[in-house]
Amino acid sequence: MAKRGYHHGNLKQALVEAALVLIEEKGPTGFSLSEAAKSAGVTPAAVYRHFEGREDLIAEIARQGYEVFADLLDYAFDTGQPSALAAFEATGRAYLAFARRYPGHYVAMFESGISIQRTPELHAVATRALGVLERAAEKLSEHIPPDRRPPPQMFAAHVWAMSHGVVELFARGSPGTRSPFPPEDLLESGIGIYLRGLGLLPPDA
Incomplete structure (x- = not known):
């Protein structure tokens, strides 16, 4: 049989x-x-x-995850218009939503130790996902004088790190890490503090 x-x-x-x-x-x-x-x-x-081995299988899972992840970020950025700030915040919410909806993919992408350089296909789609955040960061900061404007890659990396931290600590139900605040609120307030520090939001916004 x-x-x-x-x-x-x-x-x-x-x-x-x-x-x-x-x-x-x-x-x-x-x-x-x-x-x-x-x-x-x-x-x-x-x-x-x-x-050829388990790592190749996990790399394929990560590649598929990045495809969905990039599409979600892209959609969030596009539908978050017309405000650059709204579009930026929408990408952050999409990050949390992805981690909840696709936990296996999320682990393969960010916690497996698999390098995004492992295959050209994995690198290409991971770069596309980060590119959405970089595009959002560039649009949001375009009115800052060039000599004071952070590189979009750095800007995006900071927000990515903040989003990842909220997911790891509060959005995935890890034991002993319950928060009195919803993960979305934590991320939104953290991004708000970061943006105020860059002069992108007024103090009372």
Whole structure:
């Protein structure tokens, strides 16, 4: 009798889906390729038709995650118009929403130790996602005199780090990290403080 995994017509994606569940349950290093194969209903040998090892499988999950992530940030930025500030804040909310909706992808992208340089495809889509934040930062700060304007890459990296910190500490239900404030409020207030420090918001905004 054929293994059930061969009936889905897409072995590679079946392995990705199986590994996503394992990542959510055990973390990116808590499972083996054999476990992923078993969950997908195929033999361990079948895994090597598509992936040389567990890191390659996780890298593919990260790539797919960045595709969704970049699309969400792009959509948030576009629909957050006409205000540059509103568009910027919308990208922050999209970050939190992605982490909640796609926890397995999020872990593969940011907590697995997989470099975005691992494959050209992964690097390209990760760069596209960061590019949305850089574009938002550039638009928001364009009225600052050039000699006082932070590089958009630095600006975006600061906000990315702030968003990641809120997700890690308060948005993913980690034990002992409950906050009296919603993660969205924490991120919005943190971004507000940062933007005021750059002179992008008046003190009483």
